[in-house]
Amino acid sequence: MGWLDSIRRGLKKTKNVLFTDVRDLFKKEGRLVDEEFIDDLLAILVRTDMGIKAARAITKRIQTDFRGRVVHLEEIMLVIREEIQQRLEAPGELIRYAEEGPTVIMVEGVNGAGKTTSIAKLVRYFKEEGKSVLLGAADTFRAAATEQLQIWAGRLEVPIVTGPPNSDPASVAHRAAVQAKEENFDVCIVDTAGRQQTQHNLMQQLNKIHRVLGKQVPDAPHEVLLVLDATTGQSGIAQAEGFTEASPVTGIFLAKLDGTAKGGVVVAIHEKFDIPVKFVGVGEQAEDLALFEPQEYVEQLFQGLF
Numbered sequence: 001m002g003w004l005d006s007i008r009r010g011l012k013k014t015k016n017v018l019f020t021d022v023r024d025l026f027k028k029e030g031r032l033v034d035e036e037f038i039d040d041l042l043a044i045l046v047r048t049d050m051g052i053k054a055a056r057a058i059t060k061r062i063q064t065d066f067r068g069r070v071v072h073l074e075e076i077m078l079v080i081r082e083e084i085q086q087r088l089e090a091p092g093e094l095i096r097y098a099e100e101g102p103t104v105i106m107v108e109g110v111n112g113a114g115k116t117t118s119i120a121k122l123v124r125y126f127k128e129e130g131k132s133v134l135l136g137a138a139d140t141f142r143a144a145a146t147e148q149l150q151i152w153a154g155r156l157e158v159p160i161v162t163g164p165p166n167s168d169p170a171s172v173a174h175r176a177a178v179q180a181k182e183e184n185f186d187v188c189i190v191d192t193a194g195r196q197q198t199q200h201n202l203m204q205q206l207n208k209i210h211r212v213l214g215k216q217v218p219d220a221p222h223e224v225l226l227v228l229d230a231t232t233g234q235s236g237i238a239q240a241e242g243f244t245e246a247s248p249v250t251g252i253f254l255a256k257l258d259g260t261a262k263g264g265v266v267v268a269i270h271e272k273f274d275i276p277v278k279f280v281g282v283g284e285q286a287e288d289l290a291l292f293e294p295q296e297y298v299e300q301l302f303q304g305l306f
C-alpha cells in the first residue's frame with residue numbers, strides 16, 4: 001500500500017466532517033450566502049481544527065465573493081480547497097542527512113503522543129530506503145518504555161541501545177551515538193521520555209541530550225522531530241510551543257491522524273510554526289506512515305467530494 005492510500009485512510013474522518021456537514025448546509029438546489037450560512041460554515045471549518053484564523057479567512061472570502069448570491073456546493077468546496085492549499089507549503093527536504101557519519105534523529109513530545117510508535121514507522125521507512133538503523137532508548141523513566149521500543153526493535157530487526165531504569169537518558173543517547181558512529185550505521189534514532197512544556201528540568205534535559213549527541217557526531221541531531229497527537233487538535237499545538245522554545249525542532253510528526261476528524265490541524269500547525277509537518281501517522285502499525293505532501297494532502301481531502 002502506498003503513501004496515498006495511507007493519507008487517504010488518515011483523512012477519512014476529516015473528510016466526513018467536511019463533506020457530510022457542508023453538504024447538509026445545502027438542503028435544496030444551492031443556498032443563499034447570508035449570515036446564517038456563513039456562521040454554519042465557520043462552525044464546520046472550526047470543527048476540523050484548522051484554527052480560527054484560517055476558518056475566518058475562508059468564510060470571509062466566501063462572503064466577499066458570493067454575498068447575497070445563491071451558490072452551489074461545488075463553488076464553496078473549491079474556495080475551501082484553494083484556501084487550504086495556499087496555507088500549506090512543501091516541507092522541503094524530508095530528512096537532512098549527515099554529510100558524513102550517521103544521521104542522528106531525536107524524537108520528542110508529551111506523554112502518549114505516539115513517539116515510540118512513530119519511531120517504529122521511521123525505522124521501517126529508513127529500512128525500505130536501504131539504510132541501516134540503530135535505536136537509542138533514552139526514555140529511561142519507565143521500564144515499560146524501553147521494553148516497548150525493544151519489542152519494535154525485535155520485530156523490525158534493528159539493534160537497540162538501552163540503559164537501566166532511571167539512568168541518565170543523556171548517557172543512553174551518548175552510547176547510541178558512539179555505537180552508530182563506530183559501527184557505521186546510516187541512521188540513529190533516539191527516543192525520549194514524554195514531558196510537559198511546564199516541566200522545566202525535563203525540558204532542560206532535552207537540551208542536554210541534544211548537546212550530548214552533537215558532541216559525538218558533527219551537526220547532530222540532524223533532525224529533531226516533535227510528535228504531536230492529532231486527536232488533541234488545537235491543545236496539542238499549544239503544547240508544541242514549549243518544545244520549540246527548548247530545542248530547535250526541525251519537523252513535526254503528526255500521529256493519530258486516522259483517529260480524528262481534526263485533520264485540519266495540519267493547516268493550523270503551518271499557520272502557527274515555521275516548522276514543516278514531515279510525517280503523518282495513520283495507525284498503530286509500523287507501516288501506517290504517510291509522508292506529508294501538501295498537494296497530496298489537499299487532493300485526498302477533497303477527492304470524490306465534488
Ligand SMILES: Nc1nc2c(ncn2[C@@H]2O[C@H](COP(=O)(O)OP(=O)(O)O)[C@@H](O)[C@H]2O)c(=O)[nH]1
Nearest residue numbers: 111112113114115116117255256281282283284
Ligand atoms: N490510531 C493510531 N494510534 C497511534 C498512532 N501512533 C501511536 N498510536 C497509539 O498511541 C498510543 C501511544 O503511543 P506511544 O508510541 O506509546 O506514545 P509515546 O508515549 O509518545 O511513546 C499507543 O497505543 C499507540 O499504538 C497512530 O498514528 N494512529
Ligand SMILES: [Mg+2]
Nearest residue numbers: 115116139145
Ligand atoms: Mg514512548
